[in-house]
Amino acid sequence: MIICNIDFGNGLLLAPMAGVSDVGFREVCSMLGADATYSEMLSARAMLYNSKKTELMTIISPHEKIKIGQIFGHESEVLAKAVKNPILAKYDILDINMGCPAPKIVKNGEGSALMKDIKLASQIISECVKNASVPVSVKFRLGFDKDISLDFGRMCEDAGASFVTLHARTSVQGYSGKADYEAIAKLKANLKIPVVGNGDVVDEISYSKMKQTGVDAVMIGRGAQGRPWIFKEVLGKEFTGNKYDIIHRHVDVLRKYYDEKWLTLYLRKHFLWYSSGTENSSKYRLELATSPSIERSLDLLKELFKK
Ligand SMILES: Cc1cc2nc3c(=O)[nH]c(=O)nc-3n(C[C@H](O)[C@H](O)[C@H](O)COP(=O)(O)O)c2cc1C
Known part of the structure; x- marks a missing residue:
């Protein structure tokens, strides 16, 4: 499967997970079948100050295949500068976080708070697309407190995003309830750019349900915690290693x-x-x-x- 001229193989992505998807975890997931891996979310503002902590989070493993750096922020000019920062030069794709529900992020107008300000979200995406030398994608939720995913996805497409990832829950839902696969199917059916489906893929059955939405690729987060071999298992391959x-x-x-x-x-x-x-x-x-x-x-x- 090809997304932005990059071959995504089986189309299996390891989700960005702050405090979880460290370089060692990304290495073992890659060796066990993850075609693409995301950094933990990186603060665009912290990059202005050459934060050592952020730099440490951008260490990559030679085993990672498609490397995606995820950034967050709420000021378009700061994000536009961040995408040109040399510490992000190692990434094949840059992703903008517009889905994080964490209160300390939302209160700064970042992450999923951007789903309440479509104009600003659009400006951020187009500035990043204009300034980045690699494709830019966006990861978002259904909406902040209601489903606006189709309008938001269309806006991402118009603003120049190369693909989008939908975690099909609202920000207010957090991780409760079930991911809405119908919303993912609807988004896929209505966008021209590729759509990555995300939410609740934990085994071969849930993977197959997600594939039925028609998505171009599937992202797995919590299902990989303690089970990096899930990237084999969802394809029906048994993990026989130690x-x-x-x-x-x-x-x-x-x-x-x-x-x-x-x-x-x-x-x-x-x-x-x-x-x-x-x-x-x-x-x-x-x-x-x-x-x-x-x-x-x-x-x-x-x-x-x-x-
Ligand atoms: C501990 C943890 C940290 C996360 N950190 C991020 C993050 O940095 N950026 C992001 O876009 N999503 C983040 N997420 C959301 C996941 O990428 C994913 O969208 C969500 O877990 C739903 O997928 P799943 O059901 O496969 O876990 C995080 C989720 C968890 C559980």
Whole structure:
């Protein structure tokens, strides 16, 4: 499947997930079948000040295939500058976040708040398209508190976006309720640019339901947490590798860039996700949640996945 002259292979995208889709996770998802991977959302304003934290978030793995950098902000001139920032030069596509529901983002008029100001959203997209040297896409929700996805998608197309991704819930819904696949099908049927469907794809069945909407590609977020092999499973391929080796690889990549103390705390959630659903995991989970070291967690996971 070709989107903006870029071959998306099977059309499987790992969602941008702040605090989750780190470089190690993106590497293992890519090795297991993700055709495209997104950075965590990057503040356009922070880039003006050469933020070290933002720079760290733009580290990529040589195993990532199509690399998409996601930016957020609410000032068109700041976003226009950001897309030209050399730290984004490594990305094949730049995506604008117009769907984040987090209160600290919304109160600044960013993320999903832009769905309440279509004129500003349009201005931001056209400025980014004008200034970026790579295709620009937009990720949004159904709307802020009601479904305006079709009008919003049309606006993105008119403003020059190369494709759009719809997470089919409103911002107010957060992550509750079910993603509205009918809205995704309607958007796909009415836009000329490609549409990526997102929301609640967790296995082969939900993937097939999402494909039935006619979307050009499918994005998976929470379904990949602790299960990077989902990118094989949705295509009906069994993952026959060693899960512990995958976890170890995720950790090894991160150890190149982050200090051990910070990583010990950060990785706990990933370790809990990896352990989840595995037979006998309950007796390991408490220890994983409070583990004093990565080595100890890895020993526990090795034992768990031996069974
Ligand atoms: C922990 C977490 C962090 C997220 N961070 C971002 C983000 O930085 N940018 C973004 O566009 N969406 C973000 N999302 C939304 C996901 O990209 C995706 O749209 C949403 O989880 C629905 O897809 P899913 O049902 O496959 O998880 C985040 C979601 C989660 C759970």
